Amino acid sequence: MMSFDSKRLDESVSDAIIMLKTPLCGALVDGDKPQFNRGDVIAGKYEVEKILGSGLIGTTYLVRNKKSRKFLSVKVIWPQLVKSDRDRARLKDLFAEAKAIEGASLIKLGSVAETAEATFFTEEYFPSQSLRELIDEYQAESKSFTLQEACQIVMKVLEAAEILHKAGAFHRNLKPENILISTRRTGPGGRNLVRTIKVSDGLLSDLVNPTIFAESYVSRSDAKYLAPEMTGFDDIGSPSTDIYSVGVMLYELLVGQPPRGTYLSPTQLRGDLPDHIDDVVEIALGETPEERYPSARDMIVDIQRSFTDEGTTAPRGPDVKTLAIGVAIGIALLGALGLYFMVREPPTNDLSAAAQDNVIRRQVQARHRVLTEGEIQKMIESHPEMQYIPEGPFVMGRLHQETPKTATSNEPLAEEHELPSFYIDRFEHPNVQKGPDGSAPKPTVKVTWAQSESACKAQGKRLCTEEEWEKACKGPDNFVYAYGDTFDSTLCGDGKDNDYRIGSYENCISGYGVFGMSAGAREWTSTGKGSAGRRVVKGGMKANHQRGSRCAFAMDESGGYSDASLSFRCCLSAESVPRAEGEEAKPTEK
Structure with a gap:
């Protein structure tokens, strides 16, 4: 049994009776008539097609713009809500605030207007x-x-x-x-x-x-x-x-x-x-x-x-195979239903920066093909210790809205990069959640680039490229960190854990189901940098974990260098996964 507070529903019966007589209660009350009917024209340019509904704020109409012939929704505000100049000013302020917050899952607002007959605002018409x-x-x-x-x-x-x-x-x-x-x-x-x-x-x-x-x-x-x-x-x-x-x-x-x-x-x-x-x-x-x-x-x-x-x-703590299936199927289902969704940092003073990020993320999400369940099952069976990352674009680099506190100006700005499909180890090497004694092992550290490359080759794999590593970290939503856009030390630590072990932070998982990419050790990649012999290293900078655990963060080291914070994980190129008989690919909802 669970407890649910219903006492508040019994308050002030007399007030309830009064409110039942006003349109604020929701639908139109018997005896009331809508302010506009089919064929009426609002503000000289919006021809009413039908009433869509009535609610706490007002009545919503489906209208057609007489000039453009496009359909819109018009919400006519209840007169008692905008009786005074102060009320109307409040409406305009709230409307401007609401309009500035954009997202694919929010109804897009148009403009607010006052006429002798009504105060109203326009918004997109979403057939639904x-x-x-x-x-x-x-x-x-x-x-x-x-x-x-x-x-x-x-x-x-x-x-x-x-x-x-x-x-x-x-x-x-x-x-x-x-x-x-x-x-x-x-x-x-x-x-x-x-x-x-x-x-x-x-x-x-x-x-x-x-x-x-x-x-x-x-x-x-x-x-x-x-x-x-x-x-x-x-x-x-x-x-x-x-x-x-x-x-x-x-x-x-x-x-x-x-x-x-x-x-x-x-x-x-x-x-x-x-x-x-x-x-x-x-x-x-x-x-x-x-x-x-x-x-x-x-x-x-x-x-x-x-x-x-x-x-x-x-x-409980994640089981690798169960998580593999759960995350993979979850990605497919979410994508098929248009649930890939851009999540932003709180707006900065530069709204255009957030808008630029919004555009590129949305474009990338719309172009990502989503696997069917049959394809996912084949992928899991092929390499159960690895996570499959589908082909397609991702947003590489720092976002426009990231502040100097977390990203330096010399880091490359966000750009769309295309990658073929690949597999990536779920954990840092040795890529297991439990060692022979049943305890969580520490990642392999104090390895040079050549030693890391050799270890991957011995498994029939290779070191990940910088691009592959970053895409796997950012996930389908192209987050700043593996887990989201906002730094949270409770999810992946603060970089000061000297006894870090594989899987230490069970919630430090990217949207693709890869662990520890915003936690733990730094990791070698196969990507060269600058002078011969230097290689890009991703993740894990301890001196400034808020900056260094970002998926886009990168530095470089000499290939012969090694220390107690430097590890690696392996990748594997993937052929296109054959579809199960009778299945069709599901495109991401745009």
Whole structure:
């Protein structure tokens, strides 16, 4: 049994009755009429096609621009929210703030305008259904969301929330009605579901006076998605506020209804779920912010463990083969559903720098072919001790938005590099998690470049190139560090661990499932640098670990040099993996 706070739903019944009489409660109330109807023209240029819906902020219309003939959405703000000059100024400020935060999973905003008849703003029209409509559709057909479906949807919402959080903003009103989903079927017989997901109304809930917002929630069905500390809605929120809302949605997707009171865990209601998903739900729905995941990324990582640790009762250290399958299939599924998503550092003063990074990451992600499950299985069987890195482009070099604190100006700027497919050892040499005595071994160190090359050749492999090493480290999302864009010493250490052992940091894993690339020892590569005999060394600089554990960081050493911090791992060129019979390649959603 798990505890869920429902007391706040019983507050102020009289206020609830009052709010039921206002449009702020959501849908139009009996007797009310929409401000605009089909054929009406808003501001002289937006012809109304139909009403898309009504919510806390206002009514949304599908319109066509009379000049360009393009479809847009227009959200007409409830008049009581913009009665005064101060209210309207607040709208413009919030709109500008929201528009500056961009991401493929956020609805793109257009412009805000005032006319004698209405105050409104435009946004992209995303042909879709809401998550609420999808849930209702499944229930009407007596269908259940699979674990993969539920987690894929939730992880995409978390990635959108992470974009807001990294900009110092919080949604505060995440619920199925604000999650928009476009679904299409691909492959033989339409057996593959491809879902593109976008989150709407980010930041714009701040338009509503906190008192009105809190009172309106008392009687609303979506109050269940509101974190306990937000009952008064005078709190500005935090990442854990949105994480709570996502936790409620995950529970609802898995068991068919939101949690109420003392609720049963998902595995008590469904026998086909791994035990670890109970932990995910319980942490996300913690009573206080401190009990929940500290970030959206933390919750994403823990959700992924539900696929790598299936059947266990608690999180444990990664098993190499299980992780190989889990990570590889996870990459394929996420890519097929358009879940490769750029995660940025908090915006710097130079917005154009972040925009440049956004563009190149998006272009690279869109061009990466995603393997089918059959291809992945063949890859794992070929070299179970290695991780397969698919052919295609990646972003090499420091990002434009990286600051002098972490990257020097003489480091090459981000560029798109194309690489053929290859395999890379999961760990530093000797590439095992356990030694003969059952303990975690230390990486092989105090080796010269020639000794490293010879050791790889003895295994029928070779040293990795600088480009291969960096791509494997950055993962499909092209992160700054193996684990994300923000330095976190709790994930990969602070560089001061003198007793570092292979796999010491179980969460120090790149998006491709390669361990220790932002931790532990420095590593030789086969790439020459400058004068003859010098070779590029990647990772692990201890003097400034925040800088030196970045995937793009590189230095060079003489080939005859060795020390206690210098190790290596091996790579292997890969032929294109033959597809399993009847399978089609799944392109990444653009």
